[in-house]
Amino acid sequence: MSDIDIAVLWNKDEKEKLKKSLLLQSQIKERLRAEYIEVGSLNDQALSFCYNVIKDGICIFGKEKDRVEYETSILNEYLDFSYLAEEYNRAFSQAIRKEK
Numbered sequence: 001m002s003d004i005d006i007a008v009l010w011n012k013d014e015k016e017k018l019k020k021s022l023l024l025q026s027q028i029k030e031r032l033r034a035e036y037i038e039v040g041s042l043n044d045q046a047l048s049f050c051y052n053v054i055k056d057g058i059c060i061f062g063k064e065k066d067r068v069e070y071e072t073s074i075l076n077e078y079l080d081f082s083y084l085a086e087e088y089n090r091a092f093s094q095a096i097r098k099e100k
Helices: 017-032 047-056 064-099
Strands: 002-008 038-042
Touching: 002 017, 017 038, 038 047
Parallel strands: 002 038
Antiparallel strands: none
16 A cells, blocks of 8 residues: 655745645545545645655656745755754764763
């Protein structure tokens, strides 16, 4: 059994993201006759999730300019954050080793 996950990047001022996501999910399920489809908003996700969507996902529709701007923004944030996360993990590992 496989599933399909679809992430949508809504306009920043979109008020009804959840309602539109659920409607889109319902329409896709009906057309594909598939049970396991989930549509979510990229606007409200964690940075690591958005990074993985960019890294592993496939863009099936979007304006090139908007996609490039979004991906650049997420990649810059992720790379800035990943350095801090690595430093934190290194310090945490050292502290654990000292306790042993």
